[in-house]
Amino acid sequence: MVSRSASVTIIDVAREAGVSKSAAARVLARNGSASAATRERVLAAAAKLGYRPNQLAKAMKSGSTRTIGVIVPDVASSFFSAVLRGLTDSARAAGFEVLVSNTDNDPDIEASSIDLLAEKRVDGIVIAPVFQDEPSAILDIADEGLPVVLLDRCMPRLEHLPLVCVDHADASRQATAALLKLGHRRIALITETTRTVPELQQLARESDLSLLRPSAQRAIGYLRALADAGLNAEDALLVRSGYSVESAAGAMIGFLDGEHDVTAAHATDAVLTSGAYRAFSAKGMRLPDDLSFVGFDDQDWTTLVRPAVSVVDQPRQRLGAAAATALIAAIRGNRPEELNVRLNASLLMRESAVAAHPGVKAGAEEFRARPLVQDRW
Amino acid sequence: MVSRSASVTIIDVAREAGVSKSAAARVLARNGSASAATRERVLAAAAKLGYRPNQLAKAMKSGSTRTIGVIVPDVASSFFSAVLRGLTDSARAAGFEVLVSNTDNDPDIEASSIDLLAEKRVDGIVIAPVFQDEPSAILDIADEGLPVVLLDRCMPRLEHLPLVCVDHADASRQATAALLKLGHRRIALITETTRTVPELQQLARESDLSLLRPSAQRAIGYLRALADAGLNAEDALLVRSGYSVESAAGAMIGFLDGEHDVTAAHATDAVLTSGAYRAFSAKGMRLPDDLSFVGFDDQDWTTLVRPAVSVVDQPRQRLGAAAATALIAAIRGNRPEELNVRLNASLLMRESAVAAHPGVKAGAEEFRARPLVQDRW
DNA sequence: GTGAAAGCGCTAACAG
């Protein structure tokens, strides 16, 4: 291997080997036939010149770039960074590289990202779409025949696209059920949804849950757990928060400052979990004595603090891997309907949630071993 | 805008507009001259057909893909995910998309990632290299003339490549100096380096710090702070840990179980900070009463726990942005020497570190307002 | 101002 110029083409290799361009091409692309002698000389020439196949040229011919695009709100978030990790690894294993972009939940950025990726001729796109009434950029690109897989969330107009997500309702249902089993009856829900309990109940009855925002789906899971236990939900138990640690902490402090009789709480998102936890600290509350708590997403700190925080954990990396797999299947021509994946979150009971009364039998052990079900990966 | 086929080319647009391919090309690429009438018809045709320029073809002609590659150990880590965010945003703003891959610190994966990116004809690569004796994949690609920017770390043989990093030594120097100012004299250092104090001192004297691993640079920063205060460092104060929370927790517990007289500690990495903190919890230690502590990297949980943890924080997003900017400058032809960037970490004094004795005057306030220096961004 | 033609690096018929 010698020093090499900017770009060594197949022609350079052919010349060096003293054969024709196509002869060289055949051995380099290891298809078509070539004599042992030719093969050897071409390979030697390629090695000597440091030949690197130009995938751009290959892509122009084949129509496939072996590159996929990923569009998420923020790759720096703990959720999407883990998802991206699973996604890139899985894509890479299948021979695809990944182009990423962030939207910050801005529909315009989303639209321009889609256009850019389309112009770069990615073979498909995985997208965690921005909630909007007219997701036209996504619809357009999908109409043009580019494979698209929805990640983590869906919305009206996009129902026909394959969706890879976690069962949000089930996640919060699990968390709430665990608290109920521990004997808690008054359970606060820290939630981002702005819907009232009756609205949520109606949605749960009449619409396709997967078309709702994750926050609404999770709230519905909470309501279901209550209903399963024969309990009525109350708006007074819903602690409304914006999507930030500060907002959640403020909302929770406000709630705790007011009159209430809750003995437990569940937060429906990683950020809200942090905010709620901060509120508990600020109020000087001791978990689980003053309150039992189950958070969302297993973050670094949940096992760092004392008591360790119980959470319902989403399989983030596997979610990303599943999205990559689904997209690649779509690229290979599988039908969208076959590509839907719904993974289950798993309950991790630790020290922040205990029995409401000494008499309650169910301990943390009971939940800890709970097997995953309905998990296709 | 009507329904469109798989791929609308410039020829389709030309035909629809009733002009030649080159006429269409000229208006679509908005260079060259065209009459108002032609321009209008072409634009209309393009809109009608939903024409999307094929960047692959453009790239083949121009030799530039307007895509850069990023190679890091793990995009899911809190450090690199934040860096990636800054990097993608900055690249995007300059008109470049980003292709990512993870190495898990495996040199073979690194090498194959580099090859893949090179074959995809990225315009340049930002890489946080795997430590190895012969970084030949990186050297090869750089020799071939592909712009390469080193991210976060350098190593022998790679000195000639531009480096965008945080001043590691200064970061730990700042943390240690803060503790010293608070009156602490016996300060433990939780570190990943395996070098002894004499070795580190020799390295600090004789070699280019930037060629050492960040862990060694940080340890040297600690030694410098001690030296500045007229104190001798001791190997007994170095708590050796592998790169994992568990390892750090174990090492720290072992240290605390043994005989020691430290009143303060500093961890030199985010992971080690978590591990050390877990050790404090496990031992039932109360910060800052039992020990003053300054961690590394401002993580979610550092302000969630009570007392809030003081840290020296790396400007992660800006680091990524700076790397993108440097790489793009390299692509535009700037000389490598002009591209080096060293950012400063900033000390965030919170509640986990207090004066060793009531008499010490320096309080947290003194540090909080400390301005950034030597920061070019 | 406009069209014809060459070519980026590669693949894939197609003759020889």
Add this chain to the structure above:
DNA sequence: CTGTTAGCGCTTTCAC
């Protein structure tokens, strides 16, 4: 088995 040839979609001289 091997070489010639024709593009993939685009830009860019170069005549007209």
